[in-house]
Amino acid sequence: MANESALAETNRIEAFSDGIFAIAITLLVLELHVPEVEDGQLWHALQEEWPQFAAYLTSFAILGIMWINHHSMFRQIQRADRGLMFLNLLLLLWTALLPFPTNLFATYLDHHSIDANVAAAVYSANLTLAAIAFSAIWWHALRKHLIDHEMSAKEQRASVLRYSVGTAFYAACIGLSFISAPLTLLVQFLLAVYYGFEQLRSK
C-alpha cells in the first residue's frame, strides 16, 4: 500500500481543516460592534454588550478545543478514504457556520421572550451536529481500520462511548435552551473548558 501517499493525504486534510478553524475563530471578532453613544456613555454601552463578549468567548473556546480535538484525532488516523473526506467536510460545515449562531445567540441572549430560547437552541443544535460529525469520523475510522495503532474491542467501545457522551451533553443543551438561554451559554462554556482540560490531559 502507498503508505506515504496516504499520509500526505491526511496531512492535506489537516492543513485545509486547520485553515478553516483558524479563519472561523478569527472571523468571530467581526460580530463585535462598536456602540454608537451619546457623549460619556461608552463604558456603560460596552457593559450592555456583555452578551456579545460572552458569546465571543464561548465560541472562541469551543473552536479552540475543536481544533485541538481534530488534531489529536487525525494524529491517530493514518489513511483517508472517501467516507472520511465526506464526514470531515460535514464537520467543517458546522465549524465554518458557527459564527452565525454565535451572532444570533449574542443578539437575542438578553431578550425576555421565546427568541432567547430559540437562539440558544439553534446554537446548541449547531454544536450537537458538530459533535455528531466528530463521532461519525471516529466511528468510521475505527470500522474501516484507518487508525495507526491496534485498539482492543474494549478500547474501541470506550472511545466510541466517550464521543457519544459528549454528543449527548450537547443534545441535552438543546433542551436546556428552553429553560434558560444564559444558563445554556454558561454550560457550553464550561463544557469547552472541561473538554479542554480532559483533551489536554490525555496527551
Next chain:
Amino acid sequence: MANESALAETNRIEAFSDGIFAIAITLLVLELHVPEVEDGQLWHALQEEWPQFAAYLTSFAILGIMWINHHSMFRQIQRADRGLMFLNLLLLLWTALLPFPTNLFATYLDHHSIDANVAAAVYSANLTLAAIAFSAIWWHALRKHLIDHEMSAKEQRASVLRYSVGTAFYAACIGLSFISAPLTLLVQFLLAVYYGFEQLRSK
C-alpha cells in the same frame, strides 16, 4: 531537469490555492444575517431565511468539491509553467468571487420576478467559468506534458471529455435559470453531491 524545484513550485501553487479555497468557504458565513424581529418571531424569521441557508449549503458543497478536485488534479501535475500559473489564477478568481453570486442568489431566490432568474444565471455563469478554468488547466497540463504519469491518447480523450461534460452541465444551468431559480439551486447542489461521490470514488 530540476525536478525537486518543479515539485516545490506546484506545492506552493497548491498551498496558495488551498488558502483561497479555505478562506472563500469560510467567508460564506458572513452573508448569513441575524434577522431583526418583533418579540417571539425569531423562529419564523429564520425559516423565512431558507434561501440564505440553501445557498450557503450549496456553495459550501461546491467549494468543498472544487477543493478536492483541485488537489486530485494537482497530485497528477508534476511541473508548473507560465500558462498553468495563469490558468490557476483564473480559477482562483472565480473561486474567490463565489461568495458574491451566492449572496445575490440568496437575496433574490424567492422574488417573484425576472430578478430571481437573473441571480440564478449569474450564479450559474460563475460556476461555468470555474468549470472552464478547470478544463483549461487539465487540457493545458496534458498538452504540455506536465502530468506525472503516462496516459494513452484514449485515456487523455476520456479525461478531457469528462471535464467538458461537467462544463456543459454547468452551462445548461444558465439556461435552466430562466425556467426556475429554486430548481437551478437544487440541481447545482445535486451536481456538487454527484461530483463529490464520483471524485471520491476515483481515489
Next chain:
Amino acid sequence: MANESALAETNRIEAFSDGIFAIAITLLVLELHVPEVEDGQLWHALQEEWPQFAAYLTSFAILGIMWINHHSMFRQIQRADRGLMFLNLLLLLWTALLPFPTNLFATYLDHHSIDANVAAAVYSANLTLAAIAFSAIWWHALRKHLIDHEMSAKEQRASVLRYSVGTAFYAACIGLSFISAPLTLLVQFLLAVYYGFEQLRSK
C-alpha cells in the same frame, strides 16, 4: 522521549498561530470605511479619517511585532504540554480580538469626552492581557523545561524580567489613556517600533 513528535506538536501550534496572526492583521482593513461625501469633499473627508488610519497602522505594527516575537519564542521551545497549549490559546484570544478595540479606539479617538479615554484604556487593556499571556508562556516554558537550550538562572531571570517590563509598559498605558487618548496611541506605536528593533536586533 518522542522528540520528533514533540517538534511536530510545536510546529502545528506555530502554524495555527501564524494563521490567526495573518488573518487578524488582514481583517484590520475591514474597519476602514469609504467616506460618503458631497461632490469634491473626498480628500477632506479622508483627512478627517486620520484616527482610522493611525489606529490601523498601530495595530498592524503591533500584530507584526507580536508575530515576530511569537516565532522567536517558539523557536526556543521544543516541546508542548497542556499548559503551553492553554496559554497559547489565551494569547491567540487577545490577538484575534484586537481588531475590535482597534475599531473602538479609531471611532472615539477624536471625541472630546471621557469616551476617548475609555476606548484608549480598553485598547491598552487588550495589549496588556496579550503581554501577560506572552510572559506566562515564557515563564511556563522555563519552569517546565520546554526550552531547547540550557539557560543559567541569571539568564532566566533576565529574560523573565524583560517580559515583565514590557507588560508593565503596556499596563502603564492604561493609566496614560485617562490623560490623553491620542498620546496613548502614539506611545503604543512607538512601543511597537521599539520592540520591533529590539526583537530584530537580538536575532
Next chain:
Amino acid sequence: MANESALAETNRIEAFSDGIFAIAITLLVLELHVPEVEDGQLWHALQEEWPQFAAYLTSFAILGIMWINHHSMFRQIQRADRGLMFLNLLLLLWTALLPFPTNLFATYLDHHSIDANVAAAVYSANLTLAAIAFSAIWWHALRKHLIDHEMSAKEQRASVLRYSVGTAFYAACIGLSFISAPLTLLVQFLLAVYYGFEQLRSK
C-alpha cells in the same frame, strides 16, 4: 553559518506573507454589494455596478502578480536579516491595505468630480508604495549579500533598474489619476497583465 536555520527563517516569512496575500485577495469580494432594486431591475443594477467589478478584477490581478513576484524574489533570497523582515512587513502593510483603496476607487470611479481623481490617486499611491517596498527589499538583499547566487555588478544594476522602472510607472499613475480615473484603472490592469507575462516568462 547556520544555513538550514536561515532557510527555515525565509520559509516562515514566505508562509506568513502567502497567508496575507491569500486573505487580502479573498477579502476583496466583501466589497461587492448585492444591489437592492425594484422588481425587474437587477440586471440593469448589476451593469451599473461595473466600477465595482472592474476594480475587483484589477486588484485581484495585481495581488496575484504581487504574490508571484514575491515568491520569485524570495526563491533567490537565502537568508533573512532584521532589515529584510522590516521591509517585508512594510510590503505586507500595503498589500493588506489594498482592499480599502480598491473600495474607495470603485465607489468614486464614475463620479463626475475631483473625487474620482482623488480616489484614483490614493489607489495609485498605495501601489507605488508597494512597488517601493519591493524595490527596497531587493536592493537591501543585494547590498547585504542575502542572495543565493552570484550576480555580476551589471546584472545587479539591471535588476535594480527593472524594479525602479516599475516603481516609476506606478508613480506616473498618480499623475494620470488627475487626467482620467477610468483610464488610470485600465492602465493599472494592463500593467498587472504585462508584469504577469513578464514575470512568468522569466521563470
